[in-house]
Amino acid sequence: MEQIGGKPVIYLYSRSDVSVELSLSPEWTFFVIYPVYTTKQDNEQHIEWNVRTHQDGNLTENISGLDVSYLKFWEA
Numbered sequence: 001m002e003q004i005g006g007k008p009v010i011y012l013y014s015r016s017d018v019s020v021e022l023s024l025s026p027e028w029t030f031f032v033i034y035p036v037y038t039t040k041q042d043n044e045q046h047i048e049w050n051v052r053t054h055q056d057g058n059l060t061e062n063i064s065g066l067d068v069s070y071l072k073f074w075e076a
């Protein structure tokens with residue numbers, strides 16, 4: 001996987017408040033995850049974010065209640 005451009009950031013937008021479950025199961029290892037989340041590991045590393053989108057573009061991470069504006073990951 002070749003990365004071109006900036007940081008690997010995921011932005012989620014919606015016109016109304018919506019609950020979103022987003023998972024990544026990469027072929028590489030995560031180096032940084034934001035908001036911090038404990039990864040699940042079977043045979044491969046797996047991450048799953050559960051967030052609520054808001055009309056102003058912010059997100060609320062459902063488990064911690066943390067308000068964030070994006071989801072971020074860096075691979076190692």
